[in-house]
Amino acid sequence: MKQFEVNFDGLVGPTHNYAGLSFGNVASQSNANAISSPKQAAKQGLAKMKALSDMGMVQGILAPQERPDIATLRRLGFSGSDASVLEQAAKQAREVFLACCSASSMWTANAATVSPSADTADGRVHFTPANLTNKFHRSLEPEVTGRILKATFANEKYFAHHAHLPDNEHFGDEGAANHTRLCSSYGHSGVEMFVYGRYAFDTSKPAPRKYPARQTLEACQAIARLHGLDEDSVVYVQQNPDVIDQGVFHNDVIAVGNQNVLFFHEQAFYNKEDALAETRRKFGDSPLHFIEVSSDAVSVQDAVKSYLFNTQILTLPDGNMTIIAPTECQENESVYRYLNELVTLNTPIKSVNYFDVKQSMRNGGGPACLRLRVALDQQELDAVNPNTLINDAQFDRLNRWVDKHYRDELNEADLRDPQLLIESRTALDELTQLLKLGSVYPFQQD
Template sequence: MSAYEVNFDGLVGPTHNYSGLSYGNVASESNIKQTSNPREAALQGLQKMKALHDLGFKQGLLPPQERPSIETLRALGFTGSDSQVLASAAVQEPIVLAAASSASCMWTANAATVSPSADTQDGKVHFTAANLNAKVHRSIEHETTTRILESIFKDDHYFAHHPALPAVAQFGDEGAANHTRFCGSYDQPGVEMFVYGREAFRESAPAPKKYPARQTLEACRAIARLHGLSADQVVYAQQKPETIDAGVFHNDVIAVGNGNVLFYHEEAFMNSHQVMEEIDRKLVHANFVPVMVTNKDLSVQDVVRSYLFNSQLLSHDDGYMTLVVPHECREVPAVSNYLDALVTMNTPIKQVKVFDLKQSMQNGGGPACLRLRVALNQTELSAVHQNVLMSDALYDSLVAWVEKHYRDRVSPEELADPNLLVESRTALDELTQLLKLGSIYPFQRG
């Protein structure tokens, strides 16, 4: 049976802005209070989706969430009409208003962790929405994320959905940004690597000193249990604490894997040699190919500045791979030179595709952040809600929708504008009709 990796990209929301909410994310902190362009951001994301679709890759999308989240603001004690809630929050707690207005759900690598049916005990594709409890603005996403995933992957003969883990620090979960699956082909059993920043219940365990470690080992183990993964299919790898402190807040900022290949920096993991040996030993259906970038090749600082590893690694039918990178990789000379050399090396990576994702990049999200990978066989793909799968007609409709509803500038001060809330809800209501998703937003559900 044929099987595919389908990339579900997050559609950027109408309130895309630069409020600098993500401590530990260097780009997010560096661009705080700049004026954003939500229209350009959404169109840049759609152009990447369409380009990959045109190259023959399976491509879908996940819709944005309702923002500003009036529901969140009311839960925090702001009262009155919706416009009064916004006005009060802007005066009393502007940082809370910014958190309730963030369009961060666009980075769907954090939406959930996904295990394909070839790996799970019950033969279903399993989804666990990430609790994202390290950041307030992201911790409010998981309930709507679960509803969206349940609407798109609806048939319980093929798909199983789990609620987010308990929203406590000990079970901090950042989704697929810290998860990579290795396999020979997508319909064969694979090896799932869970990457964590700290152990919650062992105080003496290594941990970063400057920036928080957002993913715990305990969360990784819980998801593996929920998804019915056996011990010989799982590898747990710890991020180097010093690398987190250098701005590598998720593993997908310093490593990317697909199929039998892991492209990573030598500073990505503690005990890298043992991690590579374990993957190689457990990956019985393919020859594991680790492609390591050394400190001599590139510094961690260049990697963080360019987002080289926050890329997509895509497999072609003839066995070679394409690396999808942000334009910033061509703006850092050492990284650009490395990419030119990479395609001549003895690895499966033979092509580099560059995309302009500046609006997302300024908030610290590159190609990898924008997509959730879901491995599906042909029967499962047919059971997916088809209206979210990219096509020429859908692309044209979404571009027209964005151009109709999105502003071309939003500053953090404009988040209190009640018209922005009305515009966002109008746009999202129309989008759910276009995608035929039903009532997934709080304002639609009453």
């Protein structure tokens, strides 16, 4: 049966803004409070989705969260009308208010961890939404994320959905941003590589000193258990604490994989040689390509600045692999030189495609942040909500929807505007009808 890897990209929401909320994410903090362009951001994301669809990839879309998050603000003691809640929060607790306006759900790599049916004990595709406990603004996402995933992958015969892990940093989970699956082909069982930054219960183990390690080993182990993964198909790898302290807040900022290719920086992993040896052993006899980028070729700083590893590696219909990179990789001399050389080497990667996703890059996420990878066979793909898959007609409908509802620019003062909340809810209500999601947002359920 034919197998696919579908990329489900997060749609940028109508209140896309820069609040600089993510300590440890250099790009996010450096663009704090800049004027954002929600319409441009959404269209950049949709253009990337359409381009991948045109390349022959199966491309899906996941809806954004509702922001400002009025329900959370009410839980925190702000009361009265929605307009009054916005006004009180903005005046009395600016940092809390901005956190409840976060646009971070656009980075769908953090939405969940996904294990395909070829790897799981019950032969279903398993989803666990990430709890994202390390950042308050992101910890608001998992419940709605779970509803959106269930509405997208609704058939229980093929899909299993788990609750997010306990809301405690001992089980801090950042989703697919710290998870890579390697396989000979999408339909065959593979090796699931879980990357963690620290041990939750053993503080004597190595850990970063400047920036937080967001993912714990214990969270990785819990997800592997929930998904029914065999221990012979799982590898737990610790991220290098030193690179976390250089702004590598997730593993997908320093490493990315696809099928039988792992593309990574030489400083990515702690105890690198042991980790790679275990991965190779569990992968089996099929060819496995480790493409290691030296510090001499590309520094960690240039990798973070350009998001060289926050790229997508895709297997095209002709069997060759391509890298989907942000234009920032073209603009960085050492990175551009490296990529031009890479496509000439004896590896499955034969081309690079550059995309303008600057609205996302300025907020701290590249092409890989924008997508959640889901490997499916034909029956599973047929069971996916078809309205969440990109084709020419849906692409046109979504662009018209953006043109109708999104503002050209947004600043912090706009977030306090009750009219923006009304506009956003009107847009999201219409979007759930376009995508046939049902009532997934708190304002719809209230």
